[in-house]
Amino acid sequence: MKSRDMAYVNPKNGRNTARVSVAGLLARILSVALLPAALAHGQEYPNKTIRIIVGFPPGGITDVYARSLANQLQAKLKNPVVVENRPGGGGLVAADAIIKSAPDGYTLTHIVPSTVTKVFVKDPPFDVFKSMQLIASVWIGPLVLTTNTQVPASTLREFVELVKANPGKFNYGSTNGVNFMPMALFVSLAGLQMQPIEYKGAAQINSALLTNEIQAQFSAYQSVASVMGTGKLRPLAFTGNQRMAILPDVPTTSELGYPAMNLQTIGTIMAPAGVPGPVAAKLQAAFREIVASPETEKMLRENGRPLNVNTDELMKLLREEIAAWEAAAKVAGFRPQ
Numbered sequence: 001m002k003s004r005d006m007a008y009v010n011p012k013n014g015r016n017t018a019r020v021s022v023a024g025l026l027a028r029i030l031s032v033a034l035l036p037a038a039l040a041h042g043q044e045y046p047n048k049t050i051r052i053i054v055g056f057p058p059g060g061i062t063d064v065y066a067r068s069l070a071n072q073l074q075a076k077l078k079n080p081v082v083v084e085n086r087p088g089g090g091g092l093v094a095a096d097a098i099i100k101s102a103p104d105g106y107t108l109t110h111i112v113p114s115t116v117t118k119v120f121v122k123d124p125p126f127d128v129f130k131s132m133q134l135i136a137s138v139w140i141g142p143l144v145l146t147t148n149t150q151v152p153a154s155t156l157r158e159f160v161e162l163v164k165a166n167p168g169k170f171n172y173g174s175t176n177g178v179n180f181m182p183m184a185l186f187v188s189l190a191g192l193q194m195q196p197i198e199y200k201g202a203a204q205i206n207s208a209l210l211t212n213e214i215q216a217q218f219s220a221y222q223s224v225a226s227v228m229g230t231g232k233l234r235p236l237a238f239t240g241n242q243r244m245a246i247l248p249d250v251p252t253t254s255e256l257g258y259p260a261m262n263l264q265t266i267g268t269i270m271a272p273a274g275v276p277g278p279v280a281a282k283l284q285a286a287f288r289e290i291v292a293s294p295e296t297e298k299m300l301r302e303n304g305r306p307l308n309v310n311t312d313e314l315m316k317l318l319r320e321e322i323a324a325w326e327a328a329a330k331v332a333g334f335r336p337q
Contacts, residue, residue: 049080053109055094061222066110099131103274122336136269136287137314141304142240156236167193171214173205182218184332222303
């Protein structure tokens with residue numbers, strides 16, 4: 001059925017100066033009527049407990065970060081904030097819980113979005129950027145190439161020369177894509193012959209590195225930081241193009257001639273898609289202040305570096321991150337299971 005038009009008559013000259021459809025007029029009236037309610041929603045928020053869901057068990061670095069962020073968000077909003085652990089599927093269980101939650105700002109997640117994309121997950125059941133919305137950037141974490149002190153190489157250049165002089169005699173560890181792809185990419189770029197050995201997880205890789213079963217490995221810094229502190233592991237380089245504040249003397253792969261090794265992970269706060277604008281704005285402002293706080297900056301610089309950008313810039317960085325991992329996957333021949 002066609003909507004009717006209403007004629008507006010100018011009382012001064014009696015002429016029809018505009019025609020407005022009834023449907024269009026009603027839509028305008030309705031939008032004006034609902035505006036106070038939308039604004040009130042943002043003003044009243046929050047008025048019940050906010051949950052931050054984490055896709056990993058308690059005690060891990062993602063969980064530690066989430067709890068610190070939750071405590072600061074609680075203080076800033078003067079409202080209860082709790083962390084809920086939903087481990088499983090490399091973050092998929094938590095992501096599924098978020099997607100199925102109401103988009104009201106009371107359910108958030110601390111997540112590395114790239115890890116639930118097709119780069120790392122075979123046939124992912126959702127598109128993370130359509131099913132969720134970005135609330136805040138938190139951190140960016142490079143990977144670190146380490147070797148043990150039994151290997152007679154104190155720099156990346158020395159390590160490359162050593163391996164080239166002994167083709168096929170050095171090993172590296174392999175678990176999932178985050179562990180396997182960077183090393184396989186580096187081996188290809190440097191023209192090395194090294195053998196991958198598969199392990200169940202990062203703890204097993206660290207153990208093999210310490211016992212010299214494998215001689216090198218790219219890992220998230222936080223997974224080897226405690227072992228590195230014993231002096232039994234030696235950092236050779238960080239991925240990316242910016243040195244780590246905690247180890248300023250360790251060069252980056254870009255500095256050393258491997259710009260393609262720009263593999264990093266980005267930690268974010270996300271929510272179910274469709275959070276009301278005023279609520280999202282309140283959360284975004286709160287997290288921008290939290291990430292900029294001295295407490296958070298200190299915590300994040302111990303394992304990476306803070307990332308405090310708007311959501312448009314964050315999406316751009318995430319797209320670049322995923323593209324870098326996709327390129328690495330092609331070179332490494334990695335296919336998600």
